[in-house]
Amino acid sequence: VAHELRNPLMVMRNALYYLDRIVSQGNAIVSADILRRYLHIIDGEIDRQTKIINDLLFFSRNRPRQLTDVDLNAIISETLMRVTMPESVEVHRDLDASLPTIRADADHLQQVFVNLITNAVQAMPEGGVLSVRTRKDGADVVIWVADTGAGIPEEAMPNLFQPFFTTKEKGIGLGLSVTRSLVEGHRGTINVESHVGQGTTFTVRLPVELVG
Numbered sequence: 001v002a003h004e005l006r007n008p009l010m011v012m013r014n015a016l017y018y019l020d021r022i023v024s025q026g027n028a029i030v031s032a033d034i035l036r037r038y039l040h041i042i043d044g045e046i047d048r049q050t051k052i053i054n055d056l057l058f059f060s061r062n063r064p065r066q067l068t069d070v071d072l073n074a075i076i077s078e079t080l081m082r083v084t085m086p087e088s089v090e091v092h093r094d095l096d097a098s099l100p101t102i103r104a105d106a107d108h109l110q111q112v113f114v115n116l117i118t119n120a121v122q123a124m125p126e127g128g129v130l131s132v133r134t135r136k137d138g139a140d141v142v143i144w145v146a147d148t149g150a151g152i153p154e155e156a157m158p159n160l161f162q163p164f165f166t167t168k169e170k171g172i173g174l175g176l177s178v179t180r181s182l183v184e185g186h187r188g189t190i191n192v193e194s195h196v197g198q199g200t201t202f203t204v205r206l207p208v209e210l211v212g
């Protein structure tokens with residue numbers, strides 16, 4: 001974990017070093033595109049580190065739930081804006097306008113969707129379609145986060161929600177474990193369906209009224 005926290009700092013320092021060189025050379029030829037590329041690298045690394053720190057904080061359960069009336073569609077839209085989206089990923093959103101607010105902890109649910117959406121994007125390095133859908137179903141609301149990415153091999157399925165299980169070079173494997181415990185902390189469920197080479201769908205079901 002310490003490595004995963006330190007690596008983004010190294011990348012940011014390198015990007016700052018190049019930016020500093022450009023500024024001190026008074027290099028007028030450098031295009032805005034090049035500057036933007038370095039700023040984008042720094043931005044991406046800050047995202048990565050923020051997610052790791054948030055996962056660690058949620059993993060160590062340092063904050064109890066704070067319940068309010070939560071508009072899930074708004075949380076999902078905000079999350080889609082917060083997660084850095086490559087141009088090669090097309091986002092389809094199908095958010096039920098008549099979705100009721102639910103009793104929930106907004107920060108906890110935001111972390112759930114940051115994790116699911118980040119994983120979906122990372123599963124599509126060559127690009128693809130990210131679909132997010134919400135519906136009311138009886139006393140629950142259901143949210144689907146689907147990608148057309150790499151898919152999950154059958155043998156990885158039993159470990160998916162285990163802490164520190166990761167297949168990524170730059171991963172710490174806390175995302176799904178934290179996600180499941182936050183969902184279950186809302187008396188909800190999370191399920192996954194995946195086909196290698198075709199994509200993955202995570203389905204989160206949360207009660208509208210949180211009892212207990």
Ligand code: ADP
Nearest residue numbers: 119120123166167168171172173174175176200
């Ligand atoms: P991390 O992202 O740090 O690896 P997670 O707990 O979020 O940790 O995910 C654990 C593993 O589950 C990932 O390394 C990846 O192998 C797999 N995974 C999660 N979401 C997806 C997805 N949408 N598509 C393919 N694999 C996934």
